Amino acid sequence: METKAYANHAADKPFVPYSFKRRELGPDDVGIKIQFCGICHSDIHTARSEWGPTPYPCVPGHEIVGVVDAVGSNVDKFKTGQKVGVGCLVGSCGSCPSCEDGLENYCDKGFVGTYGAPEGDGDYTKGGYSDYIVTAQHFVLSIPDNLDLAAAAPLLCAGITTYSPFKHVGLKKGDKLGILGLGGLGHMGVKLGASFGADVTVISRSIHKKPDAESLGAHNFILSSNEDEVARHAETFDYILDTVSAPHDLAQAMGMLKREGTLIMVGASERPLDLSVFPLIMRRRKILGSLIGGISETQEMLDHCGKHNITSNIELIEPTKINEAYERTINSDVKYRFVIDCKKF
Numbered sequence: 227m228e229t230k231a232y233a234n235h236a237a238d239k240p241f242v243p244y245s246f247k248r249r250e251l252g253p254d255d256v257g258i259k260i261q262f263c264g265i266c267h268s269d270i271h272t273a274r275s276e277w278g279p280t281p282y283p284c285v286p287g288h289e290i291v292g293v294v295d296a297v298g299s300n301v302d303k304f305k306t307g308q309k310v311g312v313g314c315l316v317g318s319c320g321s322c323p324s325c326e327d328g329l330e331n332y333c334d335k336g337f338v339g340t341y342g343a344p345e346g347d348g349d350y351t352k353g354g355y356s357d358y359i360v361t362a363q364h365f366v367l368s369i370p371d372n373l374d375l376a377a378a379a380p381l382l383c384a385g386i387t388t389y390s391p392f393k394h395v396g397l398k399k400g401d402k403l404g405i406l407g408l409g410g411l412g413h414m415g416v417k418l419g420a421s422f423g424a425d426v427t428v429i430s431r432s433i434h435k436k437p438d439a440e441s442l443g444a445h446n447f448i449l450s451s452n453e454d455e456v457a458r459h460a461e462t463f464d465y466i467l468d469t470v471s472a473p474h475d476l477a478q479a480m481g482m483l484k485r486e487g488t489l490i491m492v493g494a495s496e497r498p499l500d501l502s503v504f505p506l507i508m509r510r511r512k513i514l515g516s517l518i519g520g521i522s523e524t525q526e527m528l529d530h531c532g533k534h535n536i537t538s539n540i541e542l543i544e545p546t547k548i549n550e551a552y553e554r555t556i557n558s559d560v561k562y563r564f565v566i567d568c569k570k571f
Contacts (some may be wrong), residue, residue, distance in 0.1 A: 352531025370532025399423030
């Protein structure tokens with residue numbers, strides 16, 4: 227199928243209109259008319275080859291929502307007209323221990339990313355900055371009917387990226403949870419953390435984000451540039467979710483963790499971070515890394531969001547605004563996720 231999209235053709239080039247052909251619908255495939263796609267900071271890193279070489283033309287986008295247009299002969303989970311989504315992965319080996327545990331995101335042989343991943347025919351995957359996608363039914367997700375479709379798009383990455391580690395550590399009512407950084411990931415961390423019953427505190431260098439933190443469901447706010455305020459919260463938190471995607475000092479956050487507290491890393495800086503081991507050793511603290519979630523857990527997250535009526539705070543844009551949205555995302559000038567109206571391609 228001829229597919230309309232936006233792509234950049236080199237790391238230093240802007241996004242421009244682009245067209246390509248999606249594969250034919252196979253017996254296990256679902257054809258989806260994309261209606262909306264979120265812009266993730268990972269898209270920016272990839273499009274600009276900041277995490278390594280990127281195949282061009284690059285069509286990013288792994289926060290995809292739309293409506294089922296066609297189904298293959300073996301598809302029994304979805305029907306035409308159904309609201310569905312596609313997240314960060316569209317394939318895995320299916321047979322390794324991680325896949326057998328429902329953790330396709332940790333596939334031992336490497337999962338197939340929604341964009342920029344090699345395909346068997348010598349081509350590479352192209353993502354949701356487009357008007358159509360064909361995906362194996364195993365990697366398609368059902369979107370609860372009560373959720374606004376555009377605002378649900380970022381759940382496919384920002385939602386599962388924060389939900390998965392909360393489930394893994396057993397976040398529960400009464401736990402003290404810090405959210406470091408209030409951006410696309412951070413604001414979802416606040417909403418989901420509060421829905422688990424945790425006592426949520428936003429830790430930010432920007433005082434102007436305090437009203438937003440409170441409106442999103444945070445119970446407290448710490449201005450990270452205020453040393454006295456930080457000192458008052460020493461050894462306060464059971465968990466701190468670090469969502470910052472730029473180089474930053476980990477020592478401050480480590481000092482605010484309780485004995486045996488956990489720093490959860492979900493932000494991905496393009497440069498290594500400095501860390502002294504003494505805050506870990508002296509209080510038996512832990513650092514946990516977490517990468518999105520498996521398909522079953524992602525569906526669980528969507529159902530949880532449907533139950534609690536949780537979506538992302540978004541700014542809806544037309545495809546012609548993608549380049550501007552990238553610059554504004556880098557400058558933290560969005561509340562809190564850009565979503566492309568893919569019906570406008």
